[in-house]
Every structure is written in structure tokens, then in C-alpha cells.
Amino acid sequence: MATNAAVEIVEVGPRDGLQGIGPFVPTAAKVDMVERLHAAGLKRIEIGSFVSASALPQMRDTPELLRHCGDALPGLVPQVLVPSRRRASDALAAGARCLAWVISVSEPHNRSNVRRSPDESAAEYEALAAELPPGTFMRLNLATAFDCPFAGRVDEAAVLAMLDRLVPALPDAEVCLCDTTGRADPAHVASLFRRAVARLPGTAFAFHAHDTYGLGTANVHAAYEAGVRVMDASVAGLGGCPFAPGATGNVATEDLAWMFARRGVATGIDMDRLVAVARDAAALPGATAGGRVRAALAAADRLCGTAPTV
Amino acid sequence: MATNAAVEIVEVGPRDGLQGIGPFVPTAAKVDMVERLHAAGLKRIEIGSFVSASALPQMRDTPELLRHCGDALPGLVPQVLVPSRRRASDALAAGARCLAWVISVSEPHNRSNVRRSPDESAAEYEALAAELPPGTFMRLNLATAFDCPFAGRVDEAAVLAMLDRLVPALPDAEVCLCDTTGRADPAHVASLFRRAVARLPGTAFAFHAHDTYGLGTANVHAAYEAGVRVMDASVAGLGGCPFAPGATGNVATEDLAWMFARRGVATGIDMDRLVAVARDAAALPGATAGGRVRAALAAADRLCGTAPTV
Numbered sequence: 001m002a003t004n005a006a007v008e009i010v011e012v013g014p015r016d017g018l019q020g021i022g023p024f025v026p027t028a029a030k031v032d033m034v035e036r037l038h039a040a041g042l043k044r045i046e047i048g049s050f051v052s053a054s055a056l057p058q059m060r061d062t063p064e065l066l067r068h069c070g071d072a073l074p075g076l077v078p079q080v081l082v083p084s085r086r087r088a089s090d091a092l093a094a095g096a097r098c099l100a101w102v103i104s105v106s107e108p109h110n111r112s113n114v115r116r117s118p119d120e121s122a123a124e125y126e127a128l129a130a131e132l133p134p135g136t137f138m139r140l141n142l143a144t145a146f147d148c149p150f151a152g153r154v155d156e157a158a159v160l161a162m163l164d165r166l167v168p169a170l171p172d173a174e175v176c177l178c179d180t181t182g183r184a185d186p187a188h189v190a191s192l193f194r195r196a197v198a199r200l201p202g203t204a205f206a207f208h209a210h211d212t213y214g215l216g217t218a219n220v221h222a223a224y225e226a227g228v229r230v231m232d233a234s235v236a237g238l239g240g241c242p243f244a245p246g247a248t249g250n251v252a253t254e255d256l257a258w259m260f261a262r263r264g265v266a267t268g269i270d271m272d273r274l275v276a277v278a279r280d281a282a283a284l285p286g287a288t289a290g291g292r293v294r295a296a297l298a299a300a301d302r303l304c305g306t307a308p309t310v
Numbered sequence: 311m312a313t314n315a316a317v318e319i320v321e322v323g324p325r326d327g328l329q330g331i332g333p334f335v336p337t338a339a340k341v342d343m344v345e346r347l348h349a350a351g352l353k354r355i356e357i358g359s360f361v362s363a364s365a366l367p368q369m370r371d372t373p374e375l376l377r378h379c380g381d382a383l384p385g386l387v388p389q390v391l392v393p394s395r396r397r398a399s400d401a402l403a404a405g406a407r408c409l410a411w412v413i414s415v416s417e418p419h420n421r422s423n424v425r426r427s428p429d430e431s432a433a434e435y436e437a438l439a440a441e442l443p444p445g446t447f448m449r450l451n452l453a454t455a456f457d458c459p460f461a462g463r464v465d466e467a468a469v470l471a472m473l474d475r476l477v478p479a480l481p482d483a484e485v486c487l488c489d490t491t492g493r494a495d496p497a498h499v500a501s502l503f504r505r506a507v508a509r510l511p512g513t514a515f516a517f518h519a520h521d522t523y524g525l526g527t528a529n530v531h532a533a534y535e536a537g538v539r540v541m542d543a544s545v546a547g548l549g550g551c552p553f554a555p556g557a558t559g560n561v562a563t564e565d566l567a568w569m570f571a572r573r574g575v576a577t578g579i580d581m582d583r584l585v586a587v588a589r590d591a592a593a594l595p596g597a598t599a600g601g602r603v604r605a606a607l608a609a610a611d612r613l614c615g616t617a618p619t620v
Contacts, residue, residue, distance in 0.1 A: 182606070183572065184572075185569055185572035185573040186528075186531045186569075186573070187573040187574075188573065211524075211602060212602065212606045213565070213568055213569075213572075213602055213603050213606045214521075214527050214562070214565040214568070214569070214601060214602030214603055215527050215565075215569055215572075216524075217524050217525050217527070217528040218496075218527040218528035218530075218569065220528075221496045221532070222531070247602070247605045247606040247608075247609045248602060248605070252524070255523070255524040255525075258523055258524070259495055259496075259523075259524070259525055259528065262493065262494075262498070262523075262525075263495040263496070263497040263498065264497075290602075291524060292522065292524030292557070292558060292600075293523050295557045295558070296492070296522045296523045296524075296557040296558075298557075299557045
């Protein structure tokens, strides 16, 4: 499959990257990050989530950010995560036009994540789909589509069954299979996406990779080879891993941008601008940064001689 | 290509990983590292190099290490790097039975690395091949087979031309294509190996990946899919990058072992033992460590709840 079809990288740093940071990142700093990411070529940015402010205080200014994007960044698609029909309703009332629903394939993860059984979350999604205002774009995130921190490897059949149920509810939704724990391997990613794409050829698929075990870029490349053209990533690899404190989390936006640039796949991203935002993002108080490209590019001009090496 | 054929991981940490470390790592510590790596299932270990002790003082105890392996670790294949016919002769005299020759495809890198033109290095290799004692195993490393720190992307045709010249000199040699700078991308790796394997179907190929730009595991996976079954790696990702000071270097042995284990490919490696060596290796004074799996596994047992995430 020697293709060079373009890829859309969806920036999830302001949401998935920042949500786990203890110290509150001032709204002005988030605005600055979103504006600079947009200027670097990111056209869709998950700017936050509509969730309990007591459970996730870092996300409490999502409505303000959403308003700012509407006023100041007309070319940007701000995406917001919603875990329930009620929160989706709040988001729509606040002006959101791009929602990201989250449901876990694995029962224990869905209960831990959104306090519902997968069946309850699925039923809420169906109800939401039926009442969605025209012009709303829906991203359907299937968390733990490969592996669950509580239950281990997730059967491909369980993912396909959930797709069979949820895709017909809103056939235009973009479906993202999420490697929540970072424990998917490239063959697993390729296999599941090949089966999903073959089963639902009219569906737009996306992939959400974590780099916790060093397989972020490998898995994204496998998804690309399987036909996926939308990839989530977090600037500076921000995010850590809630299930592995101290380990890194989301695959870094700049690492994906660099990989695709090297292989001649267009992303529309300005690498210099992106790396500049990534450096500042990595330095945020409380941040756990990942990614390799920042350090490599910073050092690449400082060539030095060396003794025999390969 | 859904195969699960076994892979041999060749540990190059004691050579590629340690050579750039300033403070001398005591021979006893190197012995301990090699013994523990062997106990973790690494069957071939590049223990050092025969090079100028003034240029690369860290490698000055390679003869001692080699002697120790011969005496104490009969099941281990100790591999040593040699940059010239004279050094190869020294290595053979010291008891080496597995040599790793290095020649760069790119002219400026070969001159910088071994002070010769590629043509001169090729002629020396041919001469060495003709005089090699029976029973000697030769690894032929083609450095800068994808990208050169001085000249940029390397043409696939130049690599194939070098193979056309050097493989016939010693058809039993194992040929390793090395991504010296870490700037290869998975499509490049797959393309070059597919062409090389198709051109020289009787040759055993290996891949030497660097993780400088975060593509180490992605590139190794691409090589595997292209049919390569021998992969170099460095414990704890030791090595840094001589061309990008401060950046990480070799792909980490534990990251490869983990990736292959997840996809059901046998490596013969005991993960717990390997990670224990890797933790100590990463803590060596002066070391630049890479890899993700150490931190992820250390944290994986400390599950904690979290608010909605994907």
C-alpha cells in the first residue's frame, strides 16, 4: 500500500494533555496555546471537555475557551469531549458544534471513566444522536478499543459489535478507536482497523494513540497503512498516563508531524511553529512531556565528530 | 504479511551504548551488564570495539571483556566492531569469532567515521573477507544506509550498489542496514529492505535503528514486515546520538522486546530480567537513556482512577 494520501492530525493537547495537570493552567495560557497551535496548521483542536468541575477542575474554563475560539479563530474547529447526554446538551448550549463522545468498549473502564455501563453509555449516545441539531459534527471515541487497564486485551469482536450498534445511530459520525493504555501493538492496530474499515466502508475512522510503551508512532503508522487518515496527538506528548503515573501518555503531535513529513505525507503543519509551541507546553508547571523530536531538532545543528559508530 | 516468525535481538548496548559515555565504566560493571543481559536471553551481544584507545578510551577494555566471555559465558556470541583490516586482525588474534565491520554508504560519513573513502573501506573489507579464518561470523554494517548527518537522505540505489559489490565478497555475511541518524521513516525502511531482500534473496539481513526522532519502534516494525528477522537494540536506549547531543540514540532493547512480545513474536527474552538490567544501565554516570517501557512497567501496577479520558 504505497500511498501518500494526506493525514489530518487532531490536536488533543489542551484537553487530554492538560486535564491531568494539577496546577491550574491559566485560561490566557490555554488561549495562547490554542492560537499558536492553530497558527501552526492544526485545524481541529480538542480544547476541553464538559465534565464535572469538581472531578476535573483543570477543564472548568472550557466554555470560555469555546467562546474565544468562536470569536477570534473562525477557521478553527474546536472539539469538546462530552461523557453524557446532559453534558452534550451543555456543550451545545455553549455553542459547541463539534462533540467528542466517549464510551469504553471495556465494562470496568467505562464504569471507572463515566460511571455507567457501556450499554447505558450506548443508549445515551443513541438518544443524543437522535436529537442532535443539524450541522453538529460528532466524533465517537471508543476508549479501550485494544486494551483495558483493568481487563487486559480487548477482543476485536467486542469492538466490532459496538460499532455495529453505534454507527447506524449516526452514520456521519467519525469513529475513533483509542489505545487508552498504549499497550496496542502495530499488528493489533492494523488488524482491527482493517476489519473495521472492511465492515463499515462508509465510515470515517480515526486513531488515538498513546506512547506509554514507546509504540505511539509505530501504531499510528500501522493505522495509516490500514487506511486511517485522521490521527489524534498531543503537543509535546502532554498528558502522561492516568493508569501509569510517571509514564508518558499521548503520542506527541510534533513526532507524528515529523514522521509524516519524512515519508512525504501532507499534514498542513508548520514544523517550526509547532515545535516552538511544544517547547513551551513541555515546560508548563506540572506537565509530563513525551516525544523525541523536540530534543532531536534542538540538537541537530550541533554536529560533532565521533569515533567509529553505526 | 501476517507472520509471527521469531526475531533475534542483538544487544549493542555495551558497544554503541557505552562508547559515548565520558566517565570510564569499570570493566567489572561491563562484565556484570553483559552477564545479566545474557541471563535475560540475549544470545549475541556487541561487547565492544577494536579501535584507537585514544579516540575511544571507553572501549579500551574490549579484549578483557572478550576473554571473560570466552571463559565464563560459553553460550554467548560476543560480537566486536572493527573499522579496519588491521583492527580486525587484532580482534581475531584476541579470540574474536564474530566481527562487525562498519562502512558508511555516504562518503562524508565514512571519512568522518573511519578516515577512509567508502571505496577504501570496501577494498579493505574484500581483503579481510578473503583472509578470514574458517568459522568466523561476519556482520557487515552499512552505516548511513538511509540518511547521513552531513549529506541528508541517501539514495536507495547507492545502498544497493554497495550491496552488489560487498555481498559477493562474503556471501555468508549478515548484512545490517543502519539508520545512523534515526531520520529514516517506516516507508523508507520498508522500501529499502524489500528491494534488498528481493535482490539478494540468499542474504541474511539485519536492521540497526536509532530512536532519535521517535521512530525507532515504528522503523523496526516496518523492517520486520519487510522480512528482517535480526534487530539491533541497546539496553535502556543507551547511546545518545553523536550527531544530536542531548537527544536519545539507539532504540531500547526493552521497547523492542515488549513490542514483539505484545504481537506474539518470540525473542527468547525474559522481560523482568531485561528491565532490571535496563534500570541499572540507565543510571550509569554519564549515560543518556531512552526508551519508554521501563517507566511504563514501573508505573503499571499503580492504577489510579481518573475522570473521563480516552
